[in-house]
Amino acid sequence: MNNIIVFIETDNGKLCDVSLExxxxxxxxxxxxxCDLEALLIGHEVSSLKEELYQYGAKKVHIxxxxxxxxxxxxxxAAITINLFKQEQPQIALFGATSIGRDLAPRVSSALKSGLxxxxxxxxxGNHTDTKSGREYKDLLYQIRPAFGxxxxxxxxxxxxxxxxxTVREGVMKKEALSHYSAGETNEIDVNSILSDTDxxxxxxxxxxxxxxxxxxxxxxxxxxxxxxxxxxxxKLVFDLAKVLGAEVGASRAAVDAGFADHARQIGQTGVTVRxxxxxxxxxxxxxxxxxxxxxxxxxxxxxxxPNAPIHQxxxxxxxxxxxxxxxxxxxxxxxxxx
Amino acid sequence: xxxxxxIVVLAKQVPDTRNVGKNAMKxxxxxNRAALPAIFNPEDMNALEQALRIKDKFPGSExxxxxxxxxxxxxxxxxGLFRGADGGVLLTxxxxxxxxxxxxxxxxxxxxxxxxxxxxxxxxQAIDGDTAQVGPQVAEKLDYPQxxxxxxxxxxxxxxxxxxxxxxxxxxxxxxxxxxxITVHATAPDCRPRNAKQLLKYKYARTLTEEQDNxxxxxxxxxxxxYLRIPEWGVNDVxxxxxxxxxxxxxxxxxxxxxxxxxAKESKRxxxxxxxxxxxxxxxxxxxxxx
Numbered sequence: 001m002n003n004i005i006v007f008i009e010t011d012n013g014k015l016c017d018v019s020l021e022x023x024x025x026x027x028x029x030x031x032x033x034x035c036d037l038e039a040l041l042i043g044h045e046v047s048s049l050k051e052e053l054y055q056y057g058a059k060k061v062h063i064x065x066x067x068x069x070x071x072x073x074x075x076x077x078a079a080i081t082i083n084l085f086k087q088e089q090p091q092i093a094l095f096g097a098t099s100i101g102r103d104l105a106p107r108v109s110s111a112l113k114s115g116l117x118x119x120x121x122x123x124x125x126g127n128h129t130d131t132k133s134g135r136e137y138k139d140l141l142y143q144i145r146p147a148f149g150x151x152x153x154x155x156x157x158x159x160x161x162x163x164x165x166x167t168v169r170e171g172v173m174k175k176e177a178l179s180h181y182s183a184g185e186t187n188e189i190d191v192n193s194i195l196s197d198t199d200x201x202x203x204x205x206x207x208x209x210x211x212x213x214x215x216x217x218x219x220x221x222x223x224x225x226x227x228x229x230x231x232x233x234x235x236k237l238v239f240d241l242a243k244v245l246g247a248e249v250g251a252s253r254a255a256v257d258a259g260f261a262d263h264a265r266q267i268g269q270t271g272v273t274v275r276x277x278x279x280x281x282x283x284x285x286x287x288x289x290x291x292x293x294x295x296x297x298x299x300x301x302x303x304x305x306x307p308n309a310p311i312h313q314x315x316x317x318x319x320x321x322x323x324x325x326x327x328x329x330x331x332x333x334x335x336x337x338x339x
Numbered sequence: 340x341x342x343x344x345x346i347v348v349l350a351k352q353v354p355d356t357r358n359v360g361k362n363a364m365k366x367x368x369x370x371n372r373a374a375l376p377a378i379f380n381p382e383d384m385n386a387l388e389q390a391l392r393i394k395d396k397f398p399g400s401e402x403x404x405x406x407x408x409x410x411x412x413x414x415x416x417x418x419g420l421f422r423g424a425d426g427g428v429l430l431t432x433x434x435x436x437x438x439x440x441x442x443x444x445x446x447x448x449x450x451x452x453x454x455x456x457x458x459x460x461x462x463x464q465a466i467d468g469d470t471a472q473v474g475p476q477v478a479e480k481l482d483y484p485q486x487x488x489x490x491x492x493x494x495x496x497x498x499x500x501x502x503x504x505x506x507x508x509x510x511x512x513x514x515x516x517x518x519x520x521i522t523v524h525a526t527a528p529d530c531r532p533r534n535a536k537q538l539l540k541y542k543y544a545r546t547l548t549e550e551q552d553n554x555x556x557x558x559x560x561x562x563x564x565x566y567l568r569i570p571e572w573g574v575n576d577v578x579x580x581x582x583x584x585x586x587x588x589x590x591x592x593x594x595x596x597x598x599x600x601x602x603a604k605e606s607k608r609x610x611x612x613x614x615x616x617x618x619x620x621x622x623x624x625x626x627x628x629x630x
Contacts, residue, residue, distance in 0.1 A: 074475070074485055099506045103487045106472035110441060110479035115590030118470040121627065128594060142594065146627055148356055148467055153597040153627060161590035202484045202515045205501070209509035218525055221629065245629050278628050299628060301619070312606065317619055321611025329613055333620040338630045 003036040004029055005062070005090040005163070007081065008053065009100055010043055015052055018096035018170035023056035025123055025173045026094055030057070032125045033139055035091065038062065040084060042077055044070035047186075054184050055177045062088075064189040068200065071207065072100045075199040078107045083194050085112060090163045092141050094123075097167035109165050115158035116165040117143035121172055128157055135159075141166065151298075171246055214264040216248045221278045224250035224267055224294070227258060228283025228304060228323065235260045237327045238282050244331050250274065252290045268293035283323045286311025303327070342495060343399030344517070346390045347454050349447060349461035349477070350383035350404050350419065352412040356466050377411065379418050382462025384530040386523040389492050390460050391423045391531065397495070401425045405450055407435060407443060413546045416569050420541035421533040426566070428454070429546055432573035437586030440468075444476035446584055449577040451481060457517045458500070463488055463524050471522070478520035486515050488524040546571045 004026045009016040023039065030037040036059040041049060043065065050061040064080045081104065085093060093108075095101035097119045109116035122144040128137040141164040143156040158164045216222055223245065225238035235255070242249045251261035253268055267274055268290040279297035284290060286302070286309055294300070295314055302315035303323050312318035319326055354375040387404070394400040404419040404427035406412050416427035430450050438446065451459060459478075464471035471487075478485035486502050490510065493501040499514040505524045546569045574584060582588060609615040624630040 074487075078479075099488060102471045103475060103485070106440070106470075106475035107479045107485065109472075110444060110476040113441070113590065115439065115441065116472060117591060118468075118472060143591075147469075148354075151356065151598070154593055155595040156591050157594045158590050159592060202486065202513055204511060204513050206512040207509065208511075209506075215526070278623070312608075315606045317609055318606050319609045319611060319616070319619075326611045326616060329611070329616045330620060333613075333617045334624075334629070337617070337621050337624055 002089055002091045002162075003038050003059075004033070004092040004094070005038045005040055005085070005088065006058075007093065007095045007101065007104070008039050008041045008049075009096055009098060010041070010046055010049065013045075013049075015049055016096065016098070016170075017175060018098060018101075018168070020052075020056055020177075021170070021173040021175045022094045022096065022168060023053065023058065024176045025168070026092075027057035027178075029092060029123065029125060029141070033091070036060065038088075038090070040064075040081065042069055042080055044068075050186060051183070052177075055181050057178055057181065058184050060185040060187060062187045062189055064191050064194075066191040066195075068195070069191065071204055072104075073200075073202055073204065074103055074107060075202060076195050077104055078111070079194055079196075079199045080189060080191065081108050082111045084189065085163060093163040093165045095165070095167045097169040101167050105165055105167050112161075112163070114161040114163055114165055115156075116167070117145060117156045117158075118167050120145045120166045120168050121153075123166060123168070128159060130159065140164070214248070214262070216250050216265060216267065216274055217272055219248035219274070220276050221245050221247035221280075222250045222267075222274055222276045222294075222297075223247045223280045223282060224252065224265075224284060225255050225261065225282045226252040226284030226290075227254035227260075228285070229255060229260060230283070232260045234324070237324070241280065241282070241327050241331055244334050245280075247278075247280070250294075252284045252287075255284075281311050281315070282327060284311055285309045286314060343397055343401070344393055344458050345454075345456040346393060346400060346402045346458045346460060347451055347456040348383070348387050348390045348402060348404050348419065348424070349459065349473070350387065350406050350415050351380045351462075351465045352377050352406065352408050352415045353380045353465050353467040354378075377414070379415055380462055380465045380467075382464060382523060382525050384462070385525060385527040386460045386462045386521075387419055387422060387424065388528055388530040389489065389521070389523050390458075393458070393492060394423070403427050403454065403456075405430065405447065405454065407431070407446055407450075410546065410548050410552075413549060413569050417541060417544050418533075420544055421538045422531055423534055423537060427569060429569055429571045430573075430577070431548075431571050432584075434574045434581065434584050437589060438584065439589035439591045440470055440472040441476060441590060442584055442586075442588035444473050444480055445579070445588055446577070447473065448477050448480035449579040450572055451477065453572075453577055459483070459518070459520045460489075461520070461522050463522045474520055474522035481518070481520070483518050483520050484515050485520045485522070486513060487522045489521050490524055490527045492521070541567070543567055544569055 008019040038060040039058040095105040124142040223242040250267045251265045273293045275296040277298045281302045300315045302311040402424045406415045407430040490505040491503040
């Protein structure tokens with residue numbers, strides 16, 4: 001009782017990384033709180049995945065299996081989750097900040113009148129004293145997240161309501177299986193006793209899972225390459241840096257015209273206008289037709305070997321030098337210093 | 340078959356956090372909120388467009404905006420009217436202050452009960468919090484189904500709305516009965532511009548508070564026209580449980596706020612040396628800019 005429950009997502013018969021990252025974090029929190037870590041697995045023919053959840057430290061796996069649950073639908077998934085949380089009274093419940101988790105978790109929190117914090121970047125256990133009443137709270141979940149467009153970092157707590165709920169994006173937490181583990185318990189949820197016809201009114205007519213669309217407009221971090229990158233092959237450097245930073249790749253018109261990058265990535269007057277929180281400009285000189293599409297970025301880092309390139313005027317940090325040296329150094333430094 | 344819908348669009352006035360440029364920074368490097376313009380939350384604009392398209396497709400339908408906020412949030416209603424909405428309500432009361440997403444959703448749901456719409460459409464999330472929680476929570480409070488991340492409301496067949504959803508790696512088409520709460524994704528079409536006729540018609544739309552605040556109200560005679568009055572609703576108008584509103588109805592509390600301190604506005608020149616790059620990356624990680 002009063003354990004930690006992680007909502008598990010699956011994709012094509014495999015556990016999603018974000019869920020395993022949450023299990024890893026949940027394990028740390030459970031050990032700090034001296035409680036157990038449990039998992040909730042909903043789907044169709046998913047029970048064989050429980051072994052892997054034990055490897056990640058689950059003491060108990062709650063399984064709801066039914067053909068009706070093959071694809072995520074809010075109402076039946078919410079009904080099962082709400083029912084389980086009422087019964088098990090977890091003190092903490094964690095969800096991935098995915099299109100599924102961000103749809104399901106708020107509905108569950110509303111039904112349980114419990115607090116939810118979206119997109120946490122860090123979760124810690126700590127105490128709290130209410131300044132008004134002087135009441136002491138022990139072992140609360142600190143839900144730490146950026147807010148206000150990333151300009152502030154807020155620590156949120158839910159002193160009085162349980163479960164304390166949070167969502168976390170993929171790639172934010174570390175994923176680590178246990179080297180030694182033992183199989184835990186299983187709780188088979190009786191799906192049909194929980195679901196009613198009204199839970200099934202929304203029907204899926206069609207599903208197309210496709211290649212990810214290029215969406216540089218909405219990306220919080222953009223790494224953009226210019227003509228100075230030199231070739232389509234060398235543009236891989238730009239993609240590599242973007243990949244480690246979880247960023248999107250953009251390009252100047254000169255780079256697109258030269259065939260280094262697709263038109264969908266073009267930033268500037270003849271492309272899209274972006275306002276990310278961080279813009280890293282690689283081998284771009286900084287002509288007005290390009291900068292008009294990116295000068296509203298909250299922070300700009302420019303990399304160019306020409307100390308007089310106009311892009312440096314705009315940058316918060318201007319790195320003068322060879323991008324072929326600098327970009328690999330940035331990747332190496334990030335890998336070394338993150339997490 | 341003709342069908343007309345009553346639609347409520349949930350819209351929020353937000354500080355333009357995407358536009359925190361260097362001039363919105365105070366000397367200590369923190370954000371000067373007062374310097375940020377208040378705007379119509381971008382995805383709520385996409386939501387308004389979807390509502391107006393339903394109205395185009397099903398004549399006789401009616402689009403109303405619902406916004407919660409201080410007096411100046413009446414701007415949101417006017418902007419909606421200029422673009423084709425038929426009316427709106429400003430939900431405003433000191434008792435709503437300090438609301439987290441749950442208490443906000445409760446207040447909105449109580450106002451929606453009074454408005455009795457068939458379809459509620461909101462943006463997926465607001466740029467000041469990015470939580471995406473209010474839509475689903477409003478749906479739960481009303482016990483309606485929810486369809487999130489809508490990109491297009493395709494049609495109405497056999498008593499059900501057909502909606503295309505944008506997921507992380509694809510699209511899904513679902514059917515849902517009404518009433519329903521729909522949240523709209525940024526990839527949905529942009530909102531149509533202001534309409535000159537609507538602009539002329541609603542230019543002087545005012546709340547009672549705005550009218551009373553303005554001592555030199557030269558357009559007062561026009562205000563006798565009913566359609567120019569933007570209604571303001573408070574707790575007493577929508578009813579419900581007082582402890583579920585505002586701070587007391589909010590399970591989450593803010594324990595601590597840290598401002599991210601930005602570097603000086605001057606651009607800083609770095610060499611390509613390992614040390615320079617390492618210190619830059621460390622700084623970006625510690626300020627949560629990356630990682």
